[in-house]
Amino acid sequence: MFSYDCVVVGSGHAGSCAALSAIEHGCKRVLIVDKCPAEWVGGNGYFTAGAHRTVHGGLDDLQSVVRGLSPSEATKIDMTPYTAKDFTKDIMTLSKGQSHPDIVEAVVNGSRDAITWLTDTAGIPFVFSFNRQAYEINGRQRFWGGMVLSVEDGGKGLIAAHQKALQAAGVETWFNTPAVGLTLENGALSGVQIKKDGNPVTIQTSAVVLAAGGFESNRKLRAQHLGENWANVKVRGTPYNTGDGFELAKSVGAKLVGDWGGCHSTCWDANAPPDAGDRELTNQFTKSGYPIGIMVNSRGARFVDEGEDFRNYTYAKFGRAILGQPGGFAFQIWDSKVTGYLRNEEYGDEVVDKVVASSLRGLAVRLSKQGLEDTETFLSHIGEYNDAVRAFHSEHADLPWNPAVKDGLSTQSASKSLPCPKTNWALTVDEPPFTAVKVGCGITFTFGGLAIDAETSAVIAECTNEPIPGIFCTGEMVGGLFYNNYPGGSGLTAGAVFGRKAGRAAARLCSGEL
Structure with a gap:
């Protein structure tokens, strides 16, 4: 039998953040499993422009986390600070007030620290998004829309940096390895059931982080939840986000929340x-x-x-x-x-x-x-x-x-x-x-997801409205954050914020603190 301190389901940006955070906070053996082959590593994060929306104090605040900005370029940039109030207002306005306040607050308040952490811990090569978020007006680069950060080489650069950081941290990754079940003992997680090389295997662990994405690549589920006309839309990202993670969560009584009829x-x-x-x-x-x-x-x-x-x-x-x-x-x-x-x-x-x-x-x-x-x-x-x-x-x-x-x-x-x-x-x-x-x-990702505790990213049980010990969630599987619409760049940021929380909580659980 295999044994790990923490198992992360999903090799994308959010799952990578959770794995790195788990190692950072004390887990010794962390495993990522993904049903995709190795050449499809990175989930939907790979297909993004790498945009991260964050609270910031303007140009001076962010120069420490970006690469390749010369002093002469800096003098030609107009960048208005983006406050926590601005970020919160943008999410709540676009969701028509439906987003869960605690979830929104966690994303907003954790956004700036997440950027520094991604730079220092994961080595993410942030750059200013001149090509997508600024226009040159009268010789000056004027940023607009509240979002200024991208990643060098977009999603490709984002996932490449994560892969390098995970390898350096000693995180193992098993591809072609779907998670097919969760085992509970006395109401707490005790194992993750997978298929490895086509054979059923149980991994002994006290913590799992579900980061398997939404159901946007599943024609049947799109038609069921979004409407029949969504069966034939074009899938922007990975073909492996088919809703499997929700089936795992539902099998242990997880609570579903959010806009199940909505998507990006x-x-x-x-x-x-x-x-x-x-x-x-x-x-x-x-x-x-x-x-x-x-x-x-x-x-x-x-x-x-x-x-x-x-x-x-x-x-x-x-x-x-x-x-x-x-x-x-x-x-x-x-x-x-x-x-x-x-x-x-x-x-x-x-x-x-x-x-x-x-x-x-x-x-x-x-x-x-x-x-x-x-x-x-x-x-x-x-x-x-x-x-x-x-x-x-x-x-x-x-x-x-x-x-x-x-x-x-x-x-x-x-x-x-x-x-x-x-x-x-x-x-x-x-x-x-x-x-x-x-x-x-x-279609990019779906909005419906799991109810989580905003502080620990623990998955909430439907019957008790309390966290299920040992089961955490991040990324596109988190419900209650986006409804109807969303402000660009906030998805990757949310994945990092809740990934960090999930990894930290998993480590505390392993050490007996949680």
């Missing part, structure tokens, strides 16, 4: 692979340039307020809006005034299939070959949109266009308004050449 979904390349992310292109299939352009459905009509807020606060819900359109796809459209602001990693010629034309009618004809059903409606709607933008500009000629702030340039004026407004960054689409990209809905 976004504008995703319509030509991306359907059932899993691409481990080379990873997050490059994201198409987040809609705030500076417009989006229309297959019938040529706009259907969302592209300028409702910064991308950070809308991208995780707009995938759902696209899925709800006829055919489940849409077109993002820009003219030559703004195409220079599109990020090359998402819209480069080698990354995405772009449709370019010298006239809007020519663009409509070309898009009809990709599913646009009504070219005349398309042209009419863009004409109406342009008229509304011009009307607003004529009444507010002093307002400059600025993608780094909510500039208030709108389609809604005293003389003309649209039923579907654009609230910020509204410019006419009238200067050729015109560019369009076809997008669909990409």
Whole structure:
């Protein structure tokens, strides 16, 4: 029989944090098990841009945790501090007040320490996210949307750093090893049942950390919880997040909480692979340039307020809006005034299939070959949109266009308004050449999860509403944090915060302190 102080189920960012924290706080033997093969290590974290949202005091506060920032570059950065109040407000606003206050408080208050810990303990190579979170305005880099940190080489760099740190810490990892059961004795965990090389094996342990992700890669569960139309969305990340961890937890009476009908979904390349992310292109299939352009459905009509807020606060819900359109796809459209602001990693010629034309009618004809059903409606709607933008500009000629702030340039004026407004960054689409990209809905992770104790990350039992001794949880399996929508970069941060808590509590349990 195998024996370990702590077993972590899942090799992603959150599980890696839990394993490193367990070692740091006194566990001698820590094992990570994952049903994926070694080449799929890292869960969904591998497919991210590495964005971490954190409370911070501005540029001076964060320079100690970022790499590659020269003194001359630092003098050209505008970065507003992001307070605990700001972070809390963002989560609660986007969840419409439904997020559990204790869970939110734990994430927010633990965010800044988690960044330092990730730098010092895991060696995560943080950088400022100039390419995704800042625009150069008048020679200065202006950060927007409250999120400033990324990781060198994105999710690939994040997981590579974790793997190096885990090896140095002596954490073992078994791949192709699904966890299939949990054993309790007198109500407390005593073992984890796995399949190793196809054979059933029981690992003796007093602590397990469930970090196996949500159910976003499971077509059946997506249809069951999210709706039938979610069966065929594109999976952005790992194909191995199929809800197994929830089955383990339910088998020992864990309490399920949160938004089981909600998920993080976004504008995703319509030509991306359907059932899993691409481990080379990873997050490059994201198409987040809609705030500076417009989006229309297959019938040529706009259907969302592209300028409702910064991308950070809308991208995780707009995938759902696209899925709800006829055919489940849409077109993002820009003219030559703004195409220079599109990020090359998402819209480069080698990354995405772009449709370019010298006239809007020519663009409509070309898009009809990709599913646009009504070219005349398309042209009419863009004409109406342009008229509304011009009307607003004529009444507010002093307002400059600025993608780094909510500039208030709108389609809604005293003389003309649209039923579907654009609230910020509204410019006419009238200067050729015109560019369009076809997008669909990409699902990232699901919001429903397990009830946990916010201090220890212990899983709560349904029948007693008390922690189940020895069972902890982190990452996308945590319930009660996100509802409806989420502020970009907060998922990886939450995984680190609760991973640290889970590892610390597991170590205390092993030592008899808990």
